[in-house]
Amino acid sequence: MLHWAIFTENSTPITSLLDKLLNGPLPEGFKSLENKKGALFSTAEIQKWMDEERRHDRKILTRNHTQSLQSMSSGERKKVLFAYILSEKPDYLILDNPFENLDPSARAEFLNKINDLSQTTSLIQILSRTDDLLPEIKRYALWQKQELQWTSEIPSRSGTSSEENELFQYDLPESLESNSYQQENLVEVKNVSVAFHDKPVLKNVSWKISRGDFWELRGANGSGKTTLLSLITGDSPKAYGQDIILFGQKKGSGESVWDIKKRIGYITPALTDSFRGYHSLENMLISGLVDSIGLYTRPTEQQKSLARDWLRLLNLENLKDTYFHDLSKGQQRLIMCARAMIKQPLLLILDEPTADLDDKAAKLVVHLVNKLGNESNTAIVFVSHRSEPGLRPESIMELIPTNQGSIAKILS
Incomplete structure (x- = not known):
């Protein structure tokens, strides 16, 4: 079987590439797929099916x-989408960043499934x-400036420390309002257990988040990270009692x-x-x-000034009138971090903030998060299945699955 890898950068949208690969005309190098049935495995496809469930209850x-x-974890959503695609029996499958949101164990399991599939189905990994990069792929291309460029080598792309320092050289802007909350502890979860339809998810989990803490929340897919966060944000009725x-x-x-919610800043890729x-x-800010x-009200001059200060910090001040959807994915994620932080919340929850980002953009987001942790009194919870190089949390909370539900282990 023929397999291909296409390396992308967040500065170049892939919408037109996906359209050509699925609907034609096929780009040069993919003529062997003419008149064959393709399918797409991507986070966007999962979002489409989530919208279908929510709007039409289907x-x-x-x-x-x-x-x-x-209600599923991001990893569980990927599993059900993959199973559905296989039931449709496509001739070739486009894998758009397939390992995002997967823990090491789930990643290894999924890799085995992909390896089996590669024996009968052509794969295009984006x-x-x-x-x-999947080990069985030996044909490489770069997607840059809306063009496909074939290459014989795996590209090396990473940001430099000098670029990071230049990007975030200013101090964090101060909030327009002082917070009236004076206590040291923000969140206290004591011996919490949660189950869904007799399926245990959390077992006697205790966790305390104090002002200015910097936590990383880890755990396997389905270990209850999303459930635990929903207890804190007020989105789950399981919190009552x-x-x-x-x-x-x-x-x-x-x-x-x-x-x-007014005390919490929260970002997810879905948001x-x-x-x-x-x-x-x-x-946006x-x-x-x-x-x-x-924004449905006329902003004040103070609000505009604060937004410009945040844009200056991100080195995006000259783009203040640019539309959000015209930014690269990496720039969008920086803006979302700033948007969540602009009111200087007591607690900032960053759920998979580096998902679907390229190496350089992810490194910049991590650098910004470290800066937020170092220069503010906001408590931060950083959630990621991927071990991000350079992230500097003070403490780590890991959810470890058991037959009775996940238990908590605190690492410092």
């Missing part, structure tokens, strides 16, 4: 599962991280979800995809002050 990928796509204190108030004692309209960078998808 379960396609999860018709044989009790859980919805929304990848942002050079370490993710548990021993959870959020910002000085016991869960279920009369607080509203919005009382919780980035929610901004599909014509949002300028300045308005200001919308973080009011927690809205888009």
Whole structure:
């Protein structure tokens, strides 16, 4: 079977590339796929099926599962999409960054499935991280400036420390409002256990997050990281009846979800995809002050000034009127980090902030997160299945699966 790898950069969108590979005309080098049936495995495809479930209450990928796509972990979502694609029996499969959001164990399991598939099905791997290259692929191409360039070598791409220092040379802008919360502890989770349909997920998990902490949250796919975070953000009814204190108030004692959310900055790759309209960078950042998808009020001069200070920090000040969807994926992720941080929340949750980024962009996001941890009193929780070089958390919380649900292990 013929297999190909296409190395991409976040500065060049791949929409047109995917369209050509799926619908034609096929790019040069792929003529052997003429008149054959292709399929796409990507995070965007998962999002499409999630939207279908949410809007029309139609379960396609999860018709044989009790859980919805929304309630599954990112790794579990990939598994059900892959199974669905195999049931459709495509002649060739496009794998768009297939190992994103997979822990080492799930990655190894998925790699075995892909290796088996490669015996009967042509693979086109689109990848942002050079370490993710499938071993059976020997044909390489670069996707740059909307053109496909064939190469005989694996490209080496990484940012330099001098570029990082130049990008983030300014101090963090100060918040427009002082926070009235004075206690040291922000979140206290005590002996929490959670199950879904008699399936245990968490078992006697305890965790305390204090002002200014910098945590990395680790755990295998399905270990309960998403569930644990939803208890903190107020998005899960499983929090009621548990021993959870959020910002000085016991869960279920009369607080509203919005009382919780106004103290938290939260980003996920899926949240980035929610901004599909014509949002300028300045308005994107200001919308973080009011927690809205888009800006529907006239901003004040103070708000505009604060947004410009953040853009200057990111070295994007000259793009303040540029639309968010016109940025590279790496630039978008930097903007989302700044948007979540602009109100200087008590707690900043970064759920897979480097997912789908190329090597250089991921390194810059990590550098920015380190800066947020060093120069603010905001507590940070960084979640990633990938061990990011250069990340400097103070403590690590790892969820370890057992038959009774995941238990917590604290590493310092």
